[in-house]
Amino acid sequence: MKKMIMGVLLVCLTAMIAFAAAGPDKVDLSKWVDGKPSKKAVEFPHAFHQEKNECTECHMNADGGPLKSIKTGKEISFDGAIKPRKMSNDAHKEFCWECHQEKKVPGGKSCSKCH
Incomplete structure (x- = not known):
């Protein structure tokens, strides 16, 4: 019984760590704009990009953080x-x-791709 409880706790802890490392689903990039944007500010689909890329392709380290x-x-x-x-x-x-x-x-450089 103790082994089963420990196993369940380990699975839950692993899932929590994995979820925490995933980062947000979307990132509002309006804070990048100095003033009122002329186009709709991009709401970056972080989860979509995370499925296709490694964190270190965009961030300084695997834990996310600075770009x-x-x-x-x-x-x-x-x-x-x-x-x-x-x-x-x-x-x-x-x-x-x-x-x-x-x-x-x-169309990766097209305005409408992201805006």
């Missing part, structure tokens, strides 16, 4: 970095488009 430039591999932050009414910005050039191009995402 890294897809171009340079260096830590990068886009908070407040996007200026409204610009056709492209650092988030596009250093992160989104680089990955979409590398992964050969159809």
Whole structure:
């Protein structure tokens, strides 16, 4: 009986750790915009991307946390970095488009793909 209880607890603990490591389903990227966006701010489908990629392809470490430039591999932050009414910005050039191009995402640089 004790072994069964320990087994159930171990399974529950493992599931909790796996769920916690998964990160959020979606990430609101409106905090990246400095001012009122000219297009709808992207609600990044994190869970969708997580199914197809390793955490370290976008983040500095496997636990998530700081993002890294897809171009340079260096830590990068886009908070407040996007200026409204610009056709492209650092988030596009250093992160989104680089990955979409590398992964050969159809229409990966099209505005309507994410916005």
